Amino acid sequence: MALSLIVDSITFESDADIYYARIPNFGQNGVTYLRSPTEAARHHFNPPQVRPAFGHPHWVRPDYLATHPKVSWPAVFVRNGAPMVEAVFFAKDGNTKLNQQLNMKAVWANGNDATDEVAVNFVNGIGTGLFAMENLPNTVQVMDGVSLRWQVEQGNGNFATEDTSGPHSFFITYDFPQFGTDFYFETYDWACRWAAGAGTPNQVLAGIWGEFSPVQQQHASGLVYWKNHHSKVAPAQDVPTAIQYQDHGLNERRASSCIVFDRLFMDCLGVHGIPSYEIMLEADQNFFINGGNLCMATGWEATTVVAHGNANAPDHWGSHWVTLLPMANGNYYLYDPSYGLAAYDCGNDPANTGSPLAVGDTIDIPTGYEVAAVVAFDCLEVTNLAPLTTAATQVASGSPNQPKLKGTVLRRV
Incomplete structure (x- = not known):
């Protein structure tokens, strides 16, 4: 034939x-x-x-x-x-x-x-x-x-x-990608290159987290953290926009928010079947007493302005996005991909509900993360709306409800 x-x-x-x-x-x-x-x-x-x-x-x-x-x-x-x-x-x-x-x-x-x-x-x-x-x-x-x-x-x-x-x-x-999330060409590429050679979940996590901590002067993704914050360009608030911004001008290419870096980290884990939770951090608006005045926290001053590709990031935040990872020991650990901070133990029931973690739950933020991330809380005297910035450690000694961070579960990947 x-x-x-x-x-x-x-x-x-x-x-x-x-x-x-x-x-x-x-x-x-x-x-x-x-x-x-x-x-x-x-x-x-x-x-x-x-x-x-x-x-x-x-x-x-x-x-x-x-x-x-x-x-x-x-x-x-x-x-x-x-x-x-x-x-x-x-x-x-x-x-x-x-x-x-x-x-x-x-x-x-x-x-x-x-x-x-x-x-x-x-x-x-x-x-x-x-x-x-x-x-x-x-x-x-x-x-x-x-x-x-x-x-x-x-x-x-x-x-x-x-x-x-x-x-x-x-x-x-490593495993089947998490169901229900759209993963992008770039995400697969980054996730598999950064975890190359991994044969266990811990090796996957180590490889991917190694691209977020310590903070990278030039991040391997090419994305830059909020370096455009003095321009009029709106920052990218999701991964596809950040990817598309790379074809635009300099300010757009430097316009990836904490949401982008948080989701990039979560999605890279999700590609390998590792679940995680997106957490929005805010100042808990419980009232507290300072100098005899009724006060509340509205935001905080960060301990660092050094982030990925940007040594002069904004130093005050009203909210911030981080990742909560369930681990094999049954506990949940907090990771901050924007500033390379990890891993803070949140226990096995971070929402104190006695039930599996769900979207909308509010979680306790470990003191260790607050010490690492917060210099002081931005506060208001409620009686006259005058701004008041007080270090959390100073407030702690004189208030039953000292300022603190709280976390809200926004989604699961």
Whole structure:
């Protein structure tokens, strides 16, 4: 048989969708990526969209007329997984379109099997096979620019390569991404690179947290914390806006708020199946007595103005976003990705409800975090609305309700 065979398209059973707030530049961060010609680089999606779109393959070979150029979208696989991959082939025997069954499989570049062996039935030259992938990594990583060598059994169990598909790129996660959250191309890339080689949840956390603490002069994401706060540019308050801002002017590129850095940290953990809670910090507005006057706290002065990419961040806050992580010992720990502060034990029932933590719950903030994050509370004398700034330690000795932080659970990832 004078067999000629080509791979036409590849569709992976990705373990999660990849959302795009913007179409990345070719080869962004080293990830092999070939966009459709109908979607220009840096194109922004509002709201973000999944690619490949529903019903479309991850990889397409250009046709002979080049009217359909090659396209390659990354896929998400859990380590040690066996996801399915659908491959469409064209085959001829000489000049005749093939009408028979071929035993086929794919191998990696190192010769190890990449799929199981499947009998593919060809009708009028077209065959479609559904294969189970094999020998995926057992640790977190980005597999970039890999090829699949598609082989046909020649007899006596021997296989020969007939065609190659690729380049393909895979984000290998520790576990299935948290359900119900849209994770972006950039988030998968960062989460898998920062936790590369991780094989346990603690290793994932250590790798990702290591990009937030200590504070980075240039954060690996390229995002900058609130350096534009003296400009008239509104800061990005969510991850897709921060991603899109990178295609705008200097003030926009420097405009990522604490919400962005908090969600970036949470989402990078969520990509690997690690749950977390988004917490909004505020000054508890309980009344207290100072110098015989009735007072209340409205905000606080931070202990530092050094944040990611910005050595002169604002020093007073009325609210601030942090992360609460449930750990294997049953306790919850507070992490502040904006300023690299962690990990503060909040106990096993931080909301004091006796029930699982829920959106809307108010949690106690550990004294250790307040000492690390707060110089003084911004306060008002309620009787005459005069501003009063008093260090928390000073108020503590003379008030039954000293100023303190409180946390509200906004969402779970």
